[in-house]
Amino acid sequence: MALLTAVFLLLGRLCGLGFVADFLSQTVLVGFLTGIGLQVGIAVLGQMLGIQVTSRRSILQLVEISRNLPKVHLHTLAVTLAVLAFVFALRWSAPKAPGPMLAVILATAASALWNFAGHGIAIIGAVAGGLPHLAMPDVSWSDIRPLLPVAGSCAIMILTQSAATSRIYAARHHQRLDENQDLIGLSAANAAAAFSGTFVVNGSPTQTAMVESVGSRSQVAQVTTAIVVALVLLFLTKPLQYLPQCVLGTLVFLVAIRLIKLRSLKDILRESPAEFALAVTTTLVVITAGVEVGIVLAMVLSLLRIVHHSYHPRTGVMIPDEANVWKLIPPTPGAVTEPGLVMYRFGAALFYANASRFSDEVLGLVGPSPTTVRWFIVDAEAITNLDYSAARVVEELKKNLTDAGVQLGFARVPWNTRADFDRHHLTEVIGSAWIFNRLHDALDAFEAFAAKNPALSIAAAQPSVKS
Numbered sequence: 001m002a003l004l005t006a007v008f009l010l011l012g013r014l015c016g017l018g019f020v021a022d023f024l025s026q027t028v029l030v031g032f033l034t035g036i037g038l039q040v041g042i043a044v045l046g047q048m049l050g051i052q053v054t055s056r057r058s059i060l061q062l063v064e065i066s067r068n069l070p071k072v073h074l075h076t077l078a079v080t081l082a083v084l085a086f087v088f089a090l091r092w093s094a095p096k097a098p099g100p101m102l103a104v105i106l107a108t109a110a111s112a113l114w115n116f117a118g119h120g121i122a123i124i125g126a127v128a129g130g131l132p133h134l135a136m137p138d139v140s141w142s143d144i145r146p147l148l149p150v151a152g153s154c155a156i157m158i159l160t161q162s163a164a165t166s167r168i169y170a171a172r173h174h175q176r177l178d179e180n181q182d183l184i185g186l187s188a189a190n191a192a193a194a195f196s197g198t199f200v201v202n203g204s205p206t207q208t209a210m211v212e213s214v215g216s217r218s219q220v221a222q223v224t225t226a227i228v229v230a231l232v233l234l235f236l237t238k239p240l241q242y243l244p245q246c247v248l249g250t251l252v253f254l255v256a257i258r259l260i261k262l263r264s265l266k267d268i269l270r271e272s273p274a275e276f277a278l279a280v281t282t283t284l285v286v287i288t289a290g291v292e293v294g295i296v297l298a299m300v301l302s303l304l305r306i307v308h309h310s311y312h313p314r315t316g317v318m319i320p321d322e323a324n325v326w327k328l329i330p331p332t333p334g335a336v337t338e339p340g341l342v343m344y345r346f347g348a349a350l351f352y353a354n355a356s357r358f359s360d361e362v363l364g365l366v367g368p369s370p371t372t373v374r375w376f377i378v379d380a381e382a383i384t385n386l387d388y389s390a391a392r393v394v395e396e397l398k399k400n401l402t403d404a405g406v407q408l409g410f411a412r413v414p415w416n417t418r419a420d421f422d423r424h425h426l427t428e429v430i431g432s433a434w435i436f437n438r439l440h441d442a443l444d445a446f447e448a449f450a451a452k453n454p455a456l457s458i459a460a461a462q463p464s465v466k467s
Contacts (some may be wrong), residue, residue: 001147001150001151001154001194001200002190002191002193002194002198002199002200002201003137003190003191003194003195004144004147004148004151005151005154005155005158005190005200006187006188006189006190006191006193006194007151007187008151008152008154008155009155009158009159009183009186009187009190010183010184010187012155012159012183013180013183013184013187016180017159017180017183018163018178018179018180018181018182018183019179020159020160020163020179020299023299023302023303024163024164024167024298024299024302025275025278025302025305026171027268027272027275027276027278027279027302028164028278028279028282028298028299028301028302029164029167029168030261030264030265030268030279031265031278031279031280031281031282031283031286031298032164032282032283032286032294032295032298033168033205033259033260033261034259034260034261034262034265034279034283035282035283035284035285035286035287035291035294036205036206036256036259036286036291037256037257037258037259037260037261038058038256038260038283038286038287039058039256039286039287039291040206040252040253040255040256040259041253041256041257041260042058042061042062042287043058043061044248044249044250044252044253044256045061045062045065045249045253046061046064046065046249047122047245047246047248047249047250048076048077048080048246048249048250048253049065049069049072049073049076049077049080049246050072050073050074050075050076050077050120050121050122050246051064051065051068051069051071051072051073052068053065057288057290058287058288059287059288073120073121075116075119075120075121076120076121076122076244076246079107079116079121079244079246079247080246080247080249080250083103083107083246083247083250083251084250084254086099086102086103086106087099087100087103087250087251087254090102096215098214100210100214100251100254103247103250103251104243104247104251107243107244107247108239108240108242108243108244108247109239109242111123111242111243111244112239112242116242116244117242121244121246122244122245122246123241123242123243123244123245124240124241124243124244124245124248125241126237126241127237127240127241128237129233129234129237129238130233130234131230131233131234132196132197132198133196133197134195134196135195135197136195137194137195153292154200156292156296157202157291157292157295158186158190158200158201158202158203159183160292160295160296160299161202161203161205161291161292161295162179162182162183162186162202162203163179163182164205164295164298165203165204165205165208166179166182166203167179168205169208169212173217182203186201186202186203189201205259206252206255206256206259209255209258209259210251210255211225213255213258265279265280275305278301278302278305281297281301282294282297282298282301285297285298307353309348310348310349310351310353310354311353311354311357312354312357313346313347313348313354313382314328314345314347314348315331315344315345315346315347315361316328316329316330316331316344316345317329317330317331317335317336317337317342317343317344317345317365318337318343318344318345318379318439319337319338319343320337320443326439328345331344331361331364331365333364333365333367334367335365336373337443338446339372340372340373340374340375340446340450341373341374341375341377341443341446341450342365342366342373342375342376342377343377343379343411343439343442343443344361344362344365344376344377344378344379345378345379345381345382346358346378346379346380346382346383347382348382348383349382349383349384349385349386350383350385350386350387350390350394351385351386351387351389351390352387352388352389352390354390355389355390355393355394356393358390358393358394358397359393359394359396359397362376362378362397362401363397363400366401366404366406369404369405370404370405371404371405371406373406374405374406374407374449375406375407375409375442375446375449376401376406376407376408376409377409377410377411377436377439377442377446378408378409378410378411379411379412379439380410380411380412380413380414380417381412381414383413383414383417384414384416384417385416385417385420386417386420386421386424386426387420388424391420391421391424391425391426394426394429394430395425395426395429398429398430407434408430408434409430409434409435409436409442410430410434410435410436411435411436411437411438411439411441411442412436412437412438412439413435418435421435
């Protein structure tokens with residue numbers, strides 16, 4: 001499984017799938033981390049209280065723990081509280097002291113000395129010692145096919161969760177993220193896992209938080225961890241068997257608390273309630289459905305939010321203020337830049353999904369025939385591209401406006417959008433004379449037209465100031 005996952009991750013690197021990190025917004029990452037923190041914290045509550053928990057989902061675990069609260073093992077609870085007090089006391093009095101490691105050493109020594117297991121306190125038990133033996137996985141070709149879907153799922157989860165974790169800590173420490181490079185490392189780690197008989201390897205948010213909490217900022221921490229693990233496997237597996245499980249659960253619980261970003265959620269709520277809802281949704285899905293579903297859903301919601309912004313762009317009628325600076329007013333029927341002229345801004349790329357909204361809003365501003373609007377100029381500065389479907393909608397709109405005696409023009413068309421106009425023959429349909437370089441060019445042209453047509457005749461007229 002680890003070897004197949006390594007292959008999938010390598011294929012992901014070759015396909016450049018590291019870009020998925022770009023679709024994880026800060027809002028989603030806050031919700032994801034908070035969900036991870038709550039999920040992990042709930043998962044270890046049973047160990048901390050000495051309650052046997054069989055459920056795998058966080059909500060069911062909470063229900064099971066609440067039902068079994070009368071069965072809390074008092075000795076286990078006492079050890080848990082002692083560890084919490086010890087770690088918090090050291091954090092307050094000696095912040096640089098390795099509190100969690102000292103807690104493990106002291107708890108293991110106390111367990112061996114006072115026979116915690118004999119008092120009903122669960123310990124981790126015998127630990128296999130020695131370094132792993134390198135060997136080829138003992139599988140045949142017939143074993144590979146049924147493993148492929150699961151390995152693919154593992155690769156997707158590793159890709160997304162690693163991207164989320166990397167993005168969070170790269171932003172926090174002002175470092176540049178190269179997720180494609182991470183995929184090479186993760187692929188190599190899983191290949192090494194395959195040949196050393198270990199599980200599939202992933203970038204863990206909780207372990208990353210644990211390493212960061214003790215001040216690690218470089219890959220020296222990884223080398224140090226590997227050396228310490230090797231020394232423990234060679235020389236310390238016998239005393240390690242006395243380590244109480246509640247101590248491990250307590251230390252993981254402390255890490256989980258650090259992952260819960262209530263302050264960040266509060267800041268998001270204050271600035272953007274809609275994004276707060278997205279963050280909370282991500283948190284709830286991680287807790288209820290699991291990490292893999294939560295992170296994938298978070299990416300989908302982020303993409304849908306982008307689509308929503310494009311589908312509902314900011315639009316308005318442009319009018320000059322006292323300082324001759326353009327400002328927007330709501331695009332309500334009857335809104336005009338000046339009598340007979342509407343200068344309308346559309347704040348997104350024009351594509352198949354929002355083209356109909358564009359057309360409906362334009363026709364709504366023009367109003368039913370006979371209309372007092374003679375020129376309708378679209379500020380296209382934010383229209384960064386235009387597809388085939390949108391071009392056909394604009395072409396039909398042009399015909400409808402012409403029939404109503406309204407001239408349609410565009411201003412500030414970006415060079416790449418102008419290429420779209422040419423490719424879809426809109427330049428011919430609209431007329432190059434009706435594509436202005438500046439808004440004021442269009443305004444000057446209309447004022448010259450109005451001066452020659454005081455009654456704003458319905459007859460169409462060519463602009464006197466060309467682009």
